[in-house]
Structures are given as C-alpha cells and as structure tokens.
Amino acid sequence: MSITVLVVEDDEDVRETTRLVLERQGFTVRTAADGAEGYELALELQPDVAVVDIGMPRVDGLTLTRMLAGSGTCPVPLLTARDLPEDQVIGFEAGAFDFVTKPFDSRVLAARLRSLVRRTAPPAGPESLGPLEIDRAARRVTRQGEALTLSPTEYDLLMLFLENRGIVLSRATILREVWGDSSWSDEHIVDVNIQRLRRRVGPGVITTVRGAGYRADAA
Structure with a gap:
C-alpha cells in the first residue's frame, strides 16, 4: 500500500531533507512551504498523513492542524524542535496525533507515520x-x-x-x-x-x- 505524505515546512533544507528520506522509505511525498499552501494542497491531494511544522508564516502549524482536523482531511503529526510537555498539550488540543522532534531518524519517522496511518485508516479489503x-x-x-x-x-x-x-x-x-x-x-x-x-x-x-x-x- 502506497502512503502519500504531505510535508508542510517553511525551512527549505528541512523540507527537502524530509522529502528525500521519506521517498527513500517508499512514501509518495508532496511538499508545501507554509500553512496556507499546505491547506490548499491537502484539500486537493487528500494525503494519508500531513507532517506539519509548528512555526510557519501566513498560517502557522497549530492553525493548520486545527483546520485539517476540523475538515477531517488527514491525521497530523507535528514537526518541532521543542518537546516540552506544554507544547505537546497545545498541539494535542489543536488536533495533532503525534509529535516528531528535530532532528529525527528517518527509519523511526517512517515507522511512526505507517503506524499512524494504520491506526487512523478506514478498514480496507483483504x-x-x-x-x-x-x-x-x-x-x-x-x-x-x-x-x-x-x-x-x-x-x-x-x-x-x-x-x-x-x-x-x-x-x-x-x-x-x-x-x-x-x-x-x-x-x-x-x-x-x-x-x-x-x-x-x-x-x-x-x-x-x-x-x-x-x-x-x-x-
């Protein structure tokens, strides 16, 4: 089963690195440079999961997470350089399913995304x-x-x-x-x-x- 991931990240180096490591792990990846572009692309693509950076211009990651959760578009793990409990509480309240802390191991990220899709995907055929x-x-x-x-x-x-x-x-x-x-x-x-x-x-x-x-x- 091919999994489509939308990566929404304003830092070009992080965005492209994340795209490359996920593609090497077998994912289909699309990217967006900010929350506004990410929301439009999510509605168009209907990805299986969206990896969203918290701090972005125009529409920040928490706002985008609320928008995606409200529309039922796809589950969102938040990408962040901070993993303080208060940050996680705010993220979960916004509708995030998980947190990925930078820097991350590509194999661990891939496993977590597959696990998230497995938990949230509707039942499929055999x-x-x-x-x-x-x-x-x-x-x-x-x-x-x-x-x-x-x-x-x-x-x-x-x-x-x-x-x-x-x-x-x-x-x-x-x-x-x-x-x-x-x-x-x-x-x-x-x-x-x-x-x-x-x-x-x-x-x-x-x-x-x-x-x-x-x-x-x-x-």
Whole structure:
C-alpha cells in the first residue's frame, strides 16, 4: 500500500531533507512551504498523513492542524524542535496525533507515520503478506484458507510488519510501536513474542536480520 505524505515546512533544507528520506522509505511525498499552501494542497491531494511544522508564516502549524482536523482531511503529526510537555498539550488540543522532534531518524519517522496511518485508516479489503491473507475490518488472518488465532499482541505485531513490508525493524522500534516504550533494558520481550507469532503464522513471513532486527518480506 502506497502512503502519500504531505510535508508542510517553511525551512527549505528541512523540507527537502524530509522529502528525500521519506521517498527513500517508499512514501509518495508532496511538499508545501507554509500553512496556507499546505491547506490548499491537502484539500486537493487528500494525503494519508500531513507532517506539519509548528512555526510557519501566513498560517502557522497549530492553525493548520486545527483546520485539517476540523475538515477531517488527514491525521497530523507535528514537526518541532521543542518537546516540552506544554507544547505537546497545545498541539494535542489543536488536533495533532503525534509529535516528531528535530532532528529525527528517518527509519523511526517512517515507522511512526505507517503506524499512524494504520491506526487512523478506514478498514480496507483483504491484504496479502507472503502466504497470509489479512482482513483488517474483520481482524481475520488466514493461511491457505485456514483461519489463524492470534493474541492481541501477536495481531498488533503482524499489522506492524504488514505496514513495513521489506523494511528492517529494530527491536527498539518494535517495542515503541507495539508496547509504547522503547526504553526497556531487556528487549527479549520482542524476540519471545515474534517467536510466538512465527509459530502461529508459519514460515515465509518474518525474517531475522542478524544484528539489526526483523523484516517481513515485501513479496
């Protein structure tokens, strides 16, 4: 599934760097230099997600977020150099779904955007992941016509791999996206749960990438 991202950022260097790193991660990216241009482009494109800088001329990021949230156009993670609690409270009250602090790791940003789209997208028809067929609307996973029984954690793990097909996910990224915390000292919980998921779904779905993490093959 191709994900379209609108990047609204007045700093040209940050805007172009963000565009390039997201395109390398497989996203379709359009950009705007300020909030007014971003709002017009969002209404035209109907992107899956808009990454919005807070401080911009004409229409600032918080105002744009309110406009996009009010129109139901797309979810917005705010791009900011500050991550103070009071800034986040104001952003969430404006309708933001997440915060991305500069500077950011391109792989982490990509994973967070895919996770956000996964959480907010309307149910789609069945999708394939290797030998699996996944119906998100029914939360049903089958392999060769046989329904698989997954725990909530196993299902969340599978959805994360589905949205990141072909991309290596580190244990820290998986912890953050599935358990909401990447600061645990023992990442063994990831290995244990992935082994359980593998037993449920069978071979040909999740590959171990030595020294890096795990990947679901794109095919």
